Amino acid sequence: MTSEQKTWENLKTEYLRQIEKALSSVKHPRKNDVLEDVRSHLDRRFAELKPDEQILENFQAIITDMGPASDYAELLEPDSIRMNQSAKWKYLLWVGLAAVIIISAVILLSMMTSHKVQILALEQGRIEDKIDYPFVNDPQVIGAWKSVDYVKKEKDFKPGKKSWKGELFLNHLIFEEGGDIAGGLFTWTKGLVLNERSKTASTYEIKEIDGETYLFFQWKSGDYTIRHKTPKYYVLKKVSLESVKSEPMLGRKADIPPTSTIDEKGRIVDKIDYPFVNDPEVLGTWQSVDFVKNVEDFKPDTQDFKGDLFLKELFILENGRTNWAFTWTKGLILNAGSKTASKYLIKDINGTKYMFFEWKSGDYTIRHTKPSYYVLKKVEGRLYVESRTVDKIDYPFVDDPEVIGTWRSVDFVDTMEQFSPDRKHWRADELFLKELIFEPGGKTANDWTTWTKGLVLDSNSKTASRYIIKEMDGSIYMFFEWKSGDYTIRGMKPKYYVLKKD
Amino acid sequence: MNLNNWQTQLRKGLLDIVILNLLRHDQCHGYDMVQTLKKIKGLKMREGNIYVILARLQTDGLVKNYSEASPDGPPRKYFKLTKLGQKILADMNAHWDQIIEGLQDIRKGTYK
Numbered sequence: 001m002t003s004e005q006k007t008w009e010n011l012k013t014e015y016l017r018q019i020e021k022a023l024s025s026v027k028h029p030r031k032n033d034v035l036e037d038v039r040s041h042l043d044r045r046f047a048e049l050k051p052d053e054q055i056l057e058n059f060q061a062i063i064t065d066m067g068p069a070s071d072y073a074e075l076l077e078p079d080s081i082r083m084n085q086s087a088k089w090k091y092l093l094w095v096g097l098a099a100v101i102i103i104s105a106v107i108l109l110s111m112m113t114s115h116k117v118q119i120l121a122l123e124q125g126r127i128e129d130k131i132d133y134p135f136v137n138d139p140q141v142i143g144a145w146k147s148v149d150y151v152k153k154e155k156d157f158k159p160g161k162k163s164w165k166g167e168l169f170l171n172h173l174i175f176e177e178g179g180d181i182a183g184g185l186f187t188w189t190k191g192l193v194l195n196e197r198s199k200t201a202s203t204y205e206i207k208e209i210d211g212e213t214y215l216f217f218q219w220k221s222g223d224y225t226i227r228h229k230t231p232k233y234y235v236l237k238k239v240s241l242e243s244v245k246s247e248p249m250l251g252r253k254a255d256i257p258p259t260s261t262i263d264e265k266g267r268i269v270d271k272i273d274y275p276f277v278n279d280p281e282v283l284g285t286w287q288s289v290d291f292v293k294n295v296e297d298f299k300p301d302t303q304d305f306k307g308d309l310f311l312k313e314l315f316i317l318e319n320g321r322t323n324w325a326f327t328w329t330k331g332l333i334l335n336a337g338s339k340t341a342s343k344y345l346i347k348d349i350n351g352t353k354y355m356f357f358e359w360k361s362g363d364y365t366i367r368h369t370k371p372s373y374y375v376l377k378k379v380e381g382r383l384y385v386e387s388r389t390v391d392k393i394d395y396p397f398v399d400d401p402e403v404i405g406t407w408r409s410v411d412f413v414d415t416m417e418q419f420s421p422d423r424k425h426w427r428a429d430e431l432f433l434k435e436l437i438f439e440p441g442g443k444t445a446n447d448w449t450t451w452t453k454g455l456v457l458d459s460n461s462k463t464a465s466r467y468i469i470k471e472m473d474g475s476i477y478m479f480f481e482w483k484s485g486d487y488t489i490r491g492m493k494p495k496y497y498v499l500k501k502d
Numbered sequence: 503m504n505l506n507n508w509q510t511q512l513r514k515g516l517l518d519i520v521i522l523n524l525l526r527h528d529q530c531h532g533y534d535m536v537q538t539l540k541k542i543k544g545l546k547m548r549e550g551n552i553y554v555i556l557a558r559l560q561t562d563g564l565v566k567n568y569s570e571a572s573p574d575g576p577p578r579k580y581f582k583l584t585k586l587g588q589k590i591l592a593d594m595n596a597h598w599d600q601i602i603e604g605l606q607d608i609r610k611g612t613y614k
Contacts, residue, residue: 019550030557037532037553037579044533067548075514075554392506454504466504 004054011059012042018069022491028076038066068389070491127225129201132423135179136190140206144244145215145236146172154216157235159209169251170234172244173217183249183367184427193217196425198225213238222307251293251369257341265429268365270341272334276320279330281346286314286355286376295356298375300349311374314357325485333357337432338365353378362430388488391464397442398453402469407436407478407499416479419498421472433497436480456480461488476501513545517555519598520545522583522591525565529582532556556581564590 001009016039023031045062046054150164151157174182179189187194193202202218215236223229247253256262259271291305292298315323327334333342340360347354355376363369409431413419437445442452448460456465463483470477478499486492520542524535532552539547559565564587569577583591 028557028561030561033560034553034557037556038550040576040579041533041536041549041553065548066550071548071551072554075517075551076557395506466507 002054007056008046008054008059011063012039012046015042015063015066015069018491019072022069022073023076026073026076031076034072034076042066068491070389070493074493127228128199129220131194131196131199131201132420133189133192133194133201138188138190141175141188141190141204141215142177144172144174144239144241145217146239146244147234148214148237149235150219151233151235154205154207154233157209157214157216157233159212159214167252168234170217170219170236171247171249171251172239173215173236173249174241174244184362184430185249185367195220196423200225202231226307248363248368248370250363250367254364254368254370256368266366267429268368269339270360272336272339272341274329274332274334274341277330279328281353282316282328282330282344282355283318284316285379286316287379288312288314288374289354289377290375291359291372292375293370293372295345295347295373298349298354298356298373300352300354309374311357311359311376314355314376323489335360340365342371366430388462389491390462390488391483393457393459393462393464395452395455395457395464397450400451400453403438403451403453403467403478404440405438406502407438407480408502409433409435409497410477410500411498412482413496413498416468416470416496419472419477419479419496421475421477431497433480433482436478436499458483463488465494509544516545517547517551518559519591519594521552521555521559522564522587522594525581525583525587526591529568529580531578531580535581559587563587 016035019035019038023034042062045065046059049058147168147170149157149162150168150170156163173186173193175188176182179187181188181193185195185197187196188204191203191205193204194200195202198220200220202220204215204217206213206215208214215238217234217236218231219234220231224231254268256268257270261269263269288309288311289300290298290303291309297304311324313323316328317323320327320329322328322333325335325337327336328344331343333344334340335342338360342358342360344358345356347356355374355378357374357376358371359374360371364371408428410428411419411424412426412431418425436456438451439445442450444451444456448458450457450459451467454466454468456467457463458465461483465481465483467481468479470479478501480497480499481494482497483494487494520539521535524530524538536547536549536552539545539552540549556565556567560567560581563584565581566584567579567581569579572578
């Protein structure tokens with residue numbers, strides 16, 4: 001095989017992998033046929049190139065002609081609900097059976113407790129609870145509660161005798177007036193703690209035992225949502241706010257580097273303006289194999305993390321670039337969006353190179369929890385194909401007096417239908433895009449962004465993002481398509497910022 | 503109104519009827535269909551799209567495929583209309599003609 005053929009094979013494999021990934025969530029009986037047909041089409045396009053035409057530019061042109069990987073899912077998806085009758089009935093039967101079993105379990109659980117939790121959906125086997133409950137006050141729960149035990153059933157708890165032998169991951173809960181829980185992960189209403197991200201509603205119950213007040217809190221981790229196990233209970237004891245203020249809500253306290261600062265909202269802001277220093281050892285392709293609390297917890301033969309790994313693959317490219325919204329310099333992976341600098345460490349274990357990548361999510365920046373680590377394995381023979389989606393951006397200016405002014409972000413949602421003025425998915429201070437300023441004549445607050453009626457055009461990222469203005473419950477909202485690298489590089493559907501006019 | 507969006511939606515909506523009509527007269531190999539469709543001005547067909555649409559049309563029972571030996575490589579997959587496909591296409595074409603006729607009348611101002 002010539003080097004040109006190898007390059008082509010790598011490009012082809014990468015393109016097919018992207019289609020496979022895009023189709024992974026689509027349930028269509030012929031999706032494998034599509035992959036095979038595309039493979040055969042690509043082979044024929046390559047075979048038609050004369051030897052002197054077998055160059056990278058022509059290979060890339062073939063891939064571009066095929067269209068972005070996201071197209072495949074978009075065109076095939078509408079049909080996923082039109083399965084043949086037999087498959088449809090089998091599917092419905094299994095979903096029905098699973099739903100009956102889980103709903104029965106929940107009914108039993110809710111009979112044991114005084115609160116009813118309603119399961120709304122089973123998304124790809126994942127339980128999603130109903131979480132849109134109106135706020136009902138409960139003065140008794142307001143205040144700080146510190147974990148003292150973790151038990152299988154409420155009746156297993158014996159005051160003064162801790163049955164859980166390991167570390168307690170949930171350190172405390174601070175129930176605030178009005179339905180918030182400090183840390184931004186949970187909210188509450190009488191009898192329930194709600195988690196918007198994991199879509200779980202956990203019951204809480206306050207009990208007097210031996211003259212002390214305890215709170216029994218259902219812990220709905222992946223064991224419940226993914227593996228459908230009965231939730232266990234954290235037992236918390238009412239304490240003063242002062243006694244828990246210095247510890248994070250979850251896990252161990254992060255070692256905040258001396259170069260980091262805490263902003264006015266209490267978020268950790270790492271130093272990220274490091275000069276680029278090369279590290280040949282880190283260059284290449286890394287695939288996630290595990291997610292561990294500590295580096296020493298990793299065992300190459302067993303996967304500690306049982307859920308779906310969010311970061312699947314990381315290409316570390318020359319000059320500090322990656323295939324994600326990260327940059328890097330020797331020893332650090334930098335995220336300008338979340339303002340985090342994550343350490344990486346490379347270890348040779350049994351002849352294989354592993355990278356331990358500190359994962360600094362909101363648990364670190366907001367809740368000050370010690371970061372866990374992605375473990376990524378170095379793989380050879382995978383080539384990064386930088387295929388960016390480029391939108392048409394040369395639109396003539398069409399005025400839109402309604403849009404002129406300053407719009408401030410109030411939420412970030414997957415789809416426009418998901419937005420509800422009463423229930424926010426994100427706190428305003430957690431949102432990356434704070435505001436959009438539309439000036440007369442198509443100008444905005446920066447030089448590289450312009451607008452025309454219905455579109456915001458970014459000449460840097462070459463994206464045209466739609467904006468849609470809607471009236472909801474007497475207020476005017478703007479839905480703004482957010483075209484990040486997830487759209488331009490990873491071919492995902494854009495999500496929406498929701499903004500409100502000043 | 504965003505003209506570009508409208509054109510994209512229209513193109514997507516037309517792909518099924520265009521592909522079915524292409525198969526109306528003869529069975530076709532996917533690759534050859536792409537070469538023909540690329541010549542239709544305004545359709546802006548991405549080459550990979552055809553296989554997704556063919557997969558859908560097969561699931562709906564409108565198109566079927568069969569393989570035939572090829573002189574210069576592995577067997578090739580050909581696509582043809584099923585009887586149901588022929589019937590549905592006739593209905594689709596009739597419906598399309600009605601729309602075009604109505605639109606032309608509106609454009610000419612002769613719609614009653």
